[in-house]
Amino acid sequence: MSDVRAPLPILQGERCLLRALVPEDAPALVVHANDPAVARNLFDGFPQPYTIEAATAWATHESQSGAFGWVWGIVVDGAVVGCIGLHQAGGWMRCNAEIGYWIGRAHWRRGIASDAVRQVTDWALAAVPELTRIFAPIFAWNDGSQAVVRKCGYVREGVLKQSAIKNGTVIDRVLWAAYRTEIARRDADIGAALAATAADAMERT
Numbered sequence: 199m200s201d202v203r204a205p206l207p208i209l210q211g212e213r214c215l216l217r218a219l220v221p222e223d224a225p226a227l228v229v230h231a232n233d234p235a236v237a238r239n240l241f242d243g244f245p246q247p248y249t250i251e252a253a254t255a256w257a258t259h260e261s262q263s264g265a266f267g268w269v270w271g272i273v274v275d276g277a278v279v280g281c282i283g284l285h286q287a288g289g290w291m292r293c294n295a296e297i298g299y300w301i302g303r304a305h306w307r308r309g310i311a312s313d314a315v316r317q318v319t320d321w322a323l324a325a326v327p328e329l330t331r332i333f334a335p336i337f338a339w340n341d342g343s344q345a346v347v348r349k350c351g352y353v354r355e356g357v358l359k360q361s362a363i364k365n366g367t368v369i370d371r372v373l374w375a376a377y378r379t380e381i382a383r384r385d386a387d388i389g390a391a392l393a394a395t396a397a398d399a400m401e402r403t
Contacts, residue, residue: 230302
């Protein structure tokens, strides 16, 4: 099946730049992802310890395979400090997309994750016409990540009781979402993002 997703744009925010990962990002990914405090808040399949082999595979082909939707590296001061992704559902659920993200502990509480979430949310609602809802199922104990999406205009929909397994334990998650009809268009330069998307599409043809 051909990949019909909108091409991945480069997005420039106030605190970070979002771009496709490249193999040279692998060492930086290891520095930030090889941390139990980071892995604690991510799905059970996230490798821990996070090896250079895992990082190289992710930066070289896995992140661009389409299996995880759109995936950006979060870049601060020229180096990748985390990742953010958006995965659109298929079929009759294609108006929904799940957003997920992580950044290295050294960059927590600096507004970087909020900047990244805001950029991706704004771009997605502008570039993917079918999307009407972007949601984030966050581990119930992760107050920091819930604060990130709340700052970006996401609404708390409810608690998903006993909805996931983490390290062998059944846990609750809290579901947050942003909607096309309710989230205001912010000052992000959507025109520039769409232009970058179009330019990238032309280079691929």
